[in-house]
Amino acid sequence: MGYTDAKHIKELATLFDDIHALIAILKGKDHVLQYGNKLYFKSINQSESNIGLPIIEIIPELKEQGIIEILDTVFQTGTPYKIDQFRIELNIDGTGVLTEMYFSLAYNPIRNNEGIITGIFVHAVDITELVKAKLNAEQSREDLNNLILNAPVATAIYSGKEMIVELANDKMIALWGKDKNVTGKRLQEVLPELEDQPFFRLLDEVYETGITYHANEQKAILEVNNKLQPFWFNLSYKPMYDKNGKVYGILNMALDVTYQVEAKQKLAQAEEKLRSAIEVANLGTWEFDIKTGAIKLNKTLLDWRGIDQSQVITVENILENAFDEDEVLHQIHKALQPEAxxxxxxxxxxxxxxxxxxxxxxxxxxxxxxxxxxxxxxAGITQDVTLQRLTEKELADKVAQKTADVANANNDLRQLNANLEQFVYVASHDLQEPLRKINIFSDMLLNSKAEISDEGKIYIEKIEKAAKRMSLLINDLLEFSRVSSKERIFVPTDLNKIINDIKVDYELLIKQKNATLDFANLPQIDAIPLQMNQLFYNLIGNALKFTKDDTASVIKITCNILNKEEVAALKLNSLYTYCSIKVIDNGIGFDQKYAAQIFEIFQRLHGKQEYAGTGIGLALAKKIADNHGGAISASSQPNNGATFNVILPINRKIFVEA
Structure with a gap:
């Protein structure tokens, strides 16, 4: 190819000026411009006056951009050079500011008839706009991807009719309960649990019709952590178009509103329960719009007042059938005051x-x-209290009547107590005197010189014994009545001293019975000393009375403090500290079925011929324990001794943990 003479150059100009490509012929190793078509000179902003100059002088900015080196290589080796996209910076506006341009380049060697390389044929197509458009599209795509990946809501792109997951941000992946391996997979493969739900059908419709789908509080069942769970979403399926206006994919955005939906459901359930409760409780509900003055009443209140549902209700209507109009108005105005x-x-x-x-x-x-x-x-509620107020009135009337009855009963009781005190006086004075005379005259008769037969002496002795029993019974009854009537003054009382004094009183009987009385470390308690003496005098006397003939009597007195649980179990006053004092003997005992009976007045388990007594001692002990806010109980088996357990408060201030 020897396009170097003038004739050929002219032919080239005719041929290449109308071609939409940059055509140039460079001559020699210095790459002197021998020819350039019109588009060539226009693109580099030069004129044909530069023909005959080396290309580096015409376009000096090509230095260090690799073009000269490529030309040198093609000229020296004869190997053509071709590249689809080559970036060059040119001073196309003559201001010295370089403009970025892109060309599709082809450099082919030109040889003479002897095959010697004489120049280079340049063919270049300006693809700057195409490349920039492509770069802009790629940048836009990258920006879109970044926007989706950083979107504040769950977002994904599905491409093609098969709905391939092209892109999904972390929020969408987390919402699905999956990992990042979902990219590139079909949505049906990623979420197979949606198969029987409407979502795949909706995506197909959006893809086919190009119509965006929006939904609020759309329910979906998703498998999260290997468990199907209900969720609710505000979601959209938006079609994505290519440059030809054809749908190529779908943009899916979803906002998880499960918490709000469940909260609304719970609120609706609560409101329904409230309505049901109001209906069951037969309550009226009302609302008063202060600005308009309109009042809303539920059916219950309308029925109570005899108002039609279609009627417009105001405060005036409400007060129309109220007896206490002024009071109702006063309370309404009071509630509306700023300080209220x-x-x-x-x-x-x-x-x-x-x-x-x-x-x-x-x-x-x-x-x-x-x-x-x-x-x-x-707003508020109204309750019909008609029956309640009538009941309260009836109850108040009954309470008043009962109060009057109790007052009358108290008067009767006071009269009875007065009669009892009179009886006690008579028993302690008037009855004792005849008994003493019977005893004196019986002794005088027995000791007189009168001749009395043996049978008569027996009768006189029986009279004397009967009189003594009568005197003992009167004394015991007197003591029993005094326990109830005496003023209760509690003072610190040393139980050790009480027992020691009783031991002295029973000294002779203890010797006769060959008995042993053991006790130690008994507490000091708040008590009535005389009653404590009576209590333990009877219990110890009881133990000395019911002994075995062939066994030495042993009486033990022990004490321990009750804890809170024991106090509660006995239903005692929880503010007090209690002690449990047990009087234990090894006597004849009794059947446990009589354990409650023995504390009743005049109740005896043994005949008066076998054991002396009136049957009042243990009843007196129980009354003393009751007076002190305590209790007494007994446990025993026949011929196996008996245990009497006395519970007494130590103090009357505060409970102390044992």
Whole structure:
């Protein structure tokens, strides 16, 4: 190819000037411009006057951009050079500012008839706009991807009719309960649990029709952590178009509103339960719009008042059938005052406008305020308390009657106590005197010189014994009555001293019975000393009385402090500290079935011929224990001794843990 003479150059100009490509011929190793078509000179902003100059002088900015080196290589080796996209910076506007341009280049060697390389044929196509458009598209795509990946809501792109997951941000992946391996997979493969749900069908419709789909609180069942769970979403399926206006994919955005939906469901359930409770409780509900003056009543209140549901209700209507109009108005105005707490609580009487039935109503409500702290609404409930108030009145009447009856009974009891005190006086004075005379005259008769037969002496002895038993019975009855009537003054009482004094009193009987009385470390308690003496005197005397003939009597007295659980089990006063004092003997005992009976007055388990006594001692002991806020019990088996357990408060101030 020897396009170097003038004739050929002219032919080239005719041929290449209309070609939409940059054509040039460079001559020699210095790459002197021999020819350039019109587009060539236009693109590099040069003129044909530069023909004959080396290309590096015409376009000096090509230095260090690799072009000269490529030309040198093609000229020296004869190997053509071709590249689809080559970036060059050119001073196309003559200002010295380089403009980025892209060309599709082809450099082919030119040879003479002898095959010697004489120049280079340049063919270049300006693809700057195409490349920049492509770069812009790629940048836009990258920006879109970044936007999706950083979107504040779950977002994904599905491409093609098969809905391939092209891109999904972390929020969408987490919402699915999957990992990042979902990219490149079909959505049906990623979420097979959606197969029987409407979502795949909706995606197909959006893909086919190009119509965006929006939904609020759309329910979906997703498998998360290997468990199918219900979720609710606000979601959209938006079609994505290519440059030809054809749908190529779908943009899916979803906002998880499960918490809000479940909260609404719970609120609806709570409201339904409240409505049911109001209906079951037969309560009236009301609302008072303070701005308009309109009042809303539920059916219950409308029925109570005899008002039609279609009627517009105002405060005036409400007060129309109220007996306590002034009080109701006063309470409403009071609740609306700025210094008030907004609470209304009023009870009033009404009469049904239709049936004329009388009712007593109790209304309670609260005032609600706007942002300017102005009252805008008052709402509350109303209860029909008619029956309750009637019942309370009847009960009050009955209580008054019972109170009068109790007062009369107290008067009778005081009279009875006065009679009892009179009897005690008679028993302690008037009856004792004849008994003493019977004893004296019996002794005088037995000791007189009168001749009395043996049979007569026996009768006189029986009279004397009967008189002594009668005297003992009177004394015991007197003591029993005094336990109830004496003033209760509790003072610190040393039980050790009490037992020691009783031991001295029973000294002779203890020797006769060959008995042993053991006790130690008994507490000091708040008590009535005389009654404590009576209590333990009877218990120890009981133990000395019911001994075995062939066994030495042993009496033990022990004590321990009760803990809180024991006090509670015995139903005692939890403010006191209690001790348990046990009097234990090894005597004849008794059957446990009589354990409660022995504390009743005049109850004896043995005949008076076998064992002396009146049957009052243990009853007296129980009454003393009761007087002190304590208790007494017994446990035994025949011929196996008996244990009497006395529970007494140590103090009357505060409980101390044992």
């Amino acid at each position: 707490n907004g609470i209304i609580n009023v009870e009033y009487d009404i009469i049904n406008l239709k049936t004329k039935e009388h009712r007593r109503l109790h209304s309670q409500g609260k005032t609600f305020y706007n942002e300017q702290n102005e009252p805008v609404l008052m």
